[in-house]
Amino acid sequence: MNNWRKIDQIWCAWPSKPKALIEMVGGSYIAATPHLSYSKLLGRLLKENFAIHAWSYVPGFDHQAQANQAWKALRKCRIKLESRIGCNNLEPIRIGHSLGCKLHLLAPDGGRKSHSFIGLCFNNYKADKSIPMLGKIKQKLKIQSEFSPSPKETMNLITKNYMQKRNLLIKFNSDNIDQSELLLEHLKARGDDESQLIKCNGNHLTPMNTGIKSILLNQINANSHENNNLEQLIALISKYASQ
Template sequence: MSRWRQQGSLWCLEPPVSTGVIEFIGGSYLAATPQISYRRLLEALCRRGLSLRAWSYVPGFDHQAQATEAWRAFRGARQGTPALPVLRLGHSLGCKLHLLAPDGGRGSSALVAMSFNNFSADRSIPLLADLAPRLGVRTEFSPSPQETLRLVSQLYGVPRNLLIRFGNDPLDQSPPLLEVLQQRPGDGSSLLQLGGDHLTPASAGLRQNLLGPWADDPLRQRQIDRLAATIDSWWRQDGGQAERG
């Protein structure tokens, strides 16, 4: 496995032989340094023969614009490379950005959405609920939570989606998303609940980078290893990975 390298706004990691590409978008401010915050999970997937493209960003209010920016970065990275199947992988806000991609998901064979988060701005940023009325402004993410689900129902075209919900995660909003997805003709989406919490995909790599190897939590590491195995196995089953992105 090669070292992480930066390509514009993407952090890339390559296995010796690649059988597919994962386009990853993380959640909230963890996504500013995905090669650190999500290192353990992404490297575990790379060891399974998957190339990694992780988008680095700082969240804003215009989620549609950021979804388009991420999509363009991923599309640019594909140019001049062998055609391999593409899995889009998101965590928290990253799931929403993948779902809002301007191609409606057509550039991928499937999506794995971990801890889908679609809260309003004042719920996501508590201070905003207090300040906005005092300042006489109304601030909301674009698209809003309701508009996001409407856009998914009308424009998102990928039938194969795995929603992963962790047991101790009050921020997860996977069930409403699953309901919208399953209302589409020919949908094959499913929901899987695993042990852990909202930070399960990110915590081990972040903790070790900040505190050193002594801070590793064996339970967290086992959870991440199981998560990587689950994602890889689900994508490969029924020949789904053979679809070209």
């Protein structure tokens, strides 16, 4: 906790001489306090001398607007870090979890200003599937609500506008809402692509801190298998981010 400070919407942790910068966008409703929700994952990467910038947000329906907002906030914070360490060309490693993947992929620079992208548990469902109560509310209030861009529009935009070739997609074997394989198809359709998908043990909540997972899963203690899965994920991310 003592390593973190907040600059506008970004939680930051800076080693004195970082070897690289990680820009993190977390998943729905757990990314308001990313330094807590992902404390073990981000804390371990910080100990390995990565600077960490994690965007704090509450999800809405206009994902393109939030993608733009995240990109601007992360860019502003990156400029501050560059000024501090005397470097003006940091190329961040972007990490997204769940909805955070989509927001990174919709960034207005198309991924061109990044070193690489690591996508954890990508999903791109319609609003009424992502928000279980929405279907009932829509019927009762007679309103139409959908994410913008829609799932189909999102994939078309990624194929058309997303330029980053180096993408590592991580899918967990017990995650039944993951759509990483669909994303990989669209990334590969661009041609001259270096994206890869790796399947790991775990579930949709594996990237998160153990305490948060226990609350969400209504378990008193997270089991040792989950801790091992998170350790393996951290090692995988660290290795890829160091290449």
